[in-house]
Amino acid sequence: MKHLVIASRLITALCLVACGTGSPAPASTAVATAGGQQLAARTLADLMGNSRVTLRPEEARTIADLWIDYQLLATAAATGDSLIDPALVDDAIWAQVANARARKWHQRVSSGWPLDTVDAALLYSSGTLLMARQILLDVPTIASPLQRQMIRQSVDSIRAGLTKQNFAATAMKLSTDRNSATDGGLLQPWPAQRGVMVPEFELGVAATPFGTISTPIPTSFGVHIVYRPTYAEAAASVVVLAKQLAAQRAESTYFAGLEKAAAVKLAPDATLLARSISEDMTAYADSATVIATTKAGAFTAARLVQWVSAYPPERGMQGQLRNAPDSVVPLVLREIIRNELFLRQADSAGITLTRAETDVFRAELRTIVGSVTGTLGLVPAMMPDSIRAQGVAARRKFLAARADAAIANMVANRGLVVQIPRPLRRLLRSRYPQASVSKDGIDVALGAARRVRESADSARNATPVNTAPGNAAPGVEPAATKPAAAPKPKA
Incomplete structure (x- = not known):
């Protein structure tokens, strides 16, 4: 998918319609719902089937999640929701705040490690x-x-x-x-x-x-x-290297002791549960299902969702839980739980951020909201006056179509992939918790998308080659042509 700018003319019309051979997916089957809108399985099938997107559940889920994000941003713009509720914002920046607090605690803990004695x-x-x-x-x-x-x-x-x-x-x-x-x-x-x-x-x-x-x-x-x-x-x-390696050993020893002291015990079905969570983190966002027990308290599915979302994308934690061998998943879970225990130690030690430090993260999130909505055109100021003057329903319909168009252009590789940073996604899902993705809907859409692609490939292969006069048929050398006779001089 290209990272190009979406031209405004590309996002002003509803594009989530069949753009090629139709799919037999039931029109009533929904892949996702958000803000009173639905992403139909037939629509997603046509989009994916007529594109070069890999037809896998992960790809379909990514598109569906992005569609939800765009639709929720459209809802916020249509209703005048600025998305700056203090409680929701502070919840959304949990990962950044937790990381900053953990760094402070790490500096205090590591200051006592005997690195100067390294030979x-x-x-x-x-x-x-x-x-x-x-x-x-x-x-x-x-x-x-x-x-x-x-x-x-x-x-x-x-x-x-x-x-x-x-x-x-x-x-x-x-x-x-x-x-x-x-x-x-x-x-x-x-x-x-x-x-x-x-x-x-x-x-x-x-x-x-x-x-x-x-x-x-x-x-x-x-x-x-x-x-x-x-x-x-x-x-x-x-x-320098010797001290770095000594610090790594000291840190490993510290975290191993932390885990041992907490008596971490994974649930018998922890691996299976972790895989299920990685497939649909939204569904487990508030789940109290216990993944592990510790002396510090239970580690729940909801907390795992929070931690996985906190890791930088390049770590690929969600993919590891979904695709790693059964023997590796418990190791990934234990790494996450060790970080949870470390953060709880920071809590006990009273490690906090100053208001100024927290305000930096709040300001960053506000900047993200403005940048994303502005790029997508999902702001009241970018609506025509005739639409803006109407009620919420009219504005919602217009902006929903604009969000649909952005998704369609993205899948068709015609426009910008406007990624939704995790703090913003968390904010949107907390603000509008009714949004959901249907695994069954994804399965239906993928099945139909494969049929769409097969039909399109067959039609493409059956298209006759242009053999208009002057063009040779495939595999045939063009016939030699006799040079035109020179004009005779006039008498």
Whole structure:
């Protein structure tokens, strides 16, 4: 889907109609409802079937959720709802506030971790931490024996001319790894045997004495020549990494102790329940179903929904709960529960934000509301005067059509994908809790969408090729044409 600007002319007409071969989905089957409007299964089937969208439940659910968000924004605009109710706003920014409070508590807790006692020199001298400068030379995947001999001679020649003093300059000039070449081939330190580097390269670095240059090290990336810095040369970077790794170990130990002290016990059906929640988080937003018990209290489905929504999208927590193997889902749940326990510790310690700190998040949400509604044209000021002067019903109808058009253009890849940030989605769903998505409706829509696409593909394949005069049929060479005779000169 493209990220382009929706032209106003594209969002002023209702587009949620069949735009190709019709689908046999029942007209009465609804995929989603919001603000008194319905997204019919037939409509979604036609939209998806006539587009290039992958016909999967996840895609259909994404479209349905976005349709709900747009329709709720249309409802708010039609009724003059500014969406700034203080209680709802504070609930919507829970994740940002919780994250900020957790950072404050983490700073206090981690200040007591003994990181200054880390012996970075020992870690480096023992090979637990590695560091190198490298010159990477490309080697063709397929090469004749003669070519390989010539490449080897070239590499040996380069190696013979290298010294500690000219290594960095030579790396800048010759290394094909341009990321490190710009810094004289310098690779930042890394922990050994963690899969950071390919094994043959790591073994080659570890076998090179400190302060010397290696023999050529072949890997799948090419041939490497490395210089292994002395500790004096590497100390500044190695100390930083050593402290980072020590902090990670201390944090892991702390959270493991936190979980043990709380006696966390997952419910027998926790994995199955987590998968169900990931499929329809809205349905579990207020659920008191217990996922785990702890000494600090029950961890419920509603709390899981809140936490999953709090994670940044790039973590893909919802997808992990839905798609990860059964053996992995409990690990994901325990990570989330540890964060819950940590936040409860912050509560007990009285960790709060100042009014000014909280106001920053409130202002960000207000900015998001204005930006999204303005981009979609779902604001009273962007309605024609003739519509704005009428009652709520007329305004609602007009803005609902505009929201429908935005969805249709998005699915058809004709317009901007206006994403709804999670705080705004939480605000909308709290303000208008009647909105819902039907799993059965999605199943019906997807079945019909597949038939629409199959029909469209068949029609496309059956379309005859244009063989108008002057055009050759497929696979036939065009007939040679006789040049036109030159005009005879006039007598």
